[in-house]
Amino acid sequence: MxxxxxxxxxxxxxxxxxxxxxxxxxxxxxxxxxxxxxxxxxxxxxxxxxxxxxxxxxxxxxxxxxxxxxxxxxxxxxxxxxxxxxxxxxxxxxxxxxxxxxxxxxxxxxxxxxxxxxxxxxxxxxxxxxxxxxxxxxxxxxxxxxxxxxxxxxxxxxxxxxxxxxxxxxxxxxxxxxxxxxxxxxxxxxxxxxxxxxxxxxxxxxxxxxxxxxxxxxxxxxxxxxxxxxxxxxxxxxxxTLLRSAMGAAERTLETIKADGTQAASVPSMLTRARLYDLVDYEAYNRFDTSVFNFQVPGTPASA
Ligand SMILES: C[C@](O)(C(=O)O)[C@H](CC(=O)O)C(=O)O
Ligand SMILES: [Mg+2]
Missing domain, CATH: 3.20.20.60 (Phosphoenolpyruvate-binding domains)
Incomplete structure (x- = not known):
């Protein structure tokens, strides 16, 4: 944190x-x-x-x-x-x-x-x-x-x-x-x-x-x-290596949006909202204020 x-x-x-x-x-x-x-x-x-x-x-x-x-x-x-x-x-x-x-x-x-x-x-x-x-x-x-x-x-x-x-x-x-x-x-x-x-x-x-x-x-x-x-x-x-990988992925996603009119086809290769929140340790900030993380992360099963 x-x-x-x-x-x-x-x-x-x-x-x-x-x-x-x-x-x-x-x-x-x-x-x-x-x-x-x-x-x-x-x-x-x-x-x-x-x-x-x-x-x-x-x-x-x-x-x-x-x-x-x-x-x-x-x-x-x-x-x-x-x-x-x-x-x-x-x-x-x-x-x-x-x-x-x-x-x-x-x-x-x-x-x-x-x-x-x-x-x-x-x-x-x-x-x-x-x-x-x-x-x-x-x-x-x-x-x-x-x-x-x-x-x-x-x-x-x-x-x-x-x-x-x-x-x-x-x-x-x-x-x-x-x-x-x-x-x-x-x-x-x-x-x-x-x-x-x-x-x-x-x-x-x-x-x-x-x-x-x-x-x-x-x-x-x-x-x-x-x-x-x-x-x-x-x-x-x-x-x-990671910059090249990330920029390569970003370029392909931009091309997908242009070609398809939506980013939907790129979503499976993205870091999910849940993983992103995990990496920034979002939930841990509840120790300061329990109203900070009091929601279900969209896209995760209710039991998770
Ligand atoms: C290691 C390096 O000095 C760097 O800035 O990362 C570079 C890497 C690169 O340009 O591929 C280097 O000079 O090798
Ligand atoms: Mg250098």
Missing amino acids: LYSSTTPEQKRIAMREGLASGTLQQYPGAFNPLSARLIQEKGFSGVYISGAVLANDLGLPDIGLTTLTEVAARAGQIARMTDLPAIVDADTGFGEPMNVARTIQELENAGLAGCHIEDQFNPKRCGHLDGKNVVDLDTATKRIRAAADARRDPNFLIMARTDIRAVEGLEAAQDRARALVEAGADAIFPEAMKTVEEFAAIRAAVDVPILANMTEFGKSELFTYDQLASAGVNMVIYPV
Whole structure:
């Protein structure tokens, strides 16, 4: 009810325990606070908050147009609606190392469990597109050092993402991953790995948890849970999957209304009123006022 009753500190501890457990942690991407509830209900380990989704949701491309204020506010709205730890995509950290430091503190204040900072140039682009550029090693490590020094909760996860694989190859990615860990990264996000073996190569290069990005229509095949687990991956994200699914369903429903003059044919694939009320915990608000939920939800049997 209302917001989650788990504190950000507890969520960060749970996330750290999950990463240390040896079990692959699955973090689907929430596109709004309500979808974070669904992710929790389905039994996932955590919630991912994608920069691409935050930008696309505003009707913008994912090229670094969103601001720290927007990202921290929306990520905070999502994080507080779930008991699960939430990790947010902080892109390039929103500026110079001093801006990165401020970013970390704002994200801590917003209740996030961690974030990732990448080594792309601005304007950045999706890691699975061609034509990316990465900053030099000195700039990349300064970002991470600033992030690690800025946090106040030692359990807030600083994950370093490197996009260098697509630019300079796998060995360069291994070298950079090692340097980023040296600079204080708690985890590594090797972007746009082509094969499971490439994930295993990054696994071999560093001693910290590593993340696999299973985004659709990208450079990586959609590897299964078992494939990633056997390559030693610790966390997998499905960053844009729910937004793509929801928008795909919305598009089909709009087409149905146009074609049929009614949405009736789409109703069976919709979340029902009862399920929606369930997810927002409607009935629980009766503890404040018993006249809040004193009706039969339309569409449910009288005995339900
Ligand atoms: C993970 C990612 O950074 C994101 O913002 O979700 C994107 C996902 C995507 O664009 O498909 C990425 O750069 O991979
Ligand atoms: Mg992103």
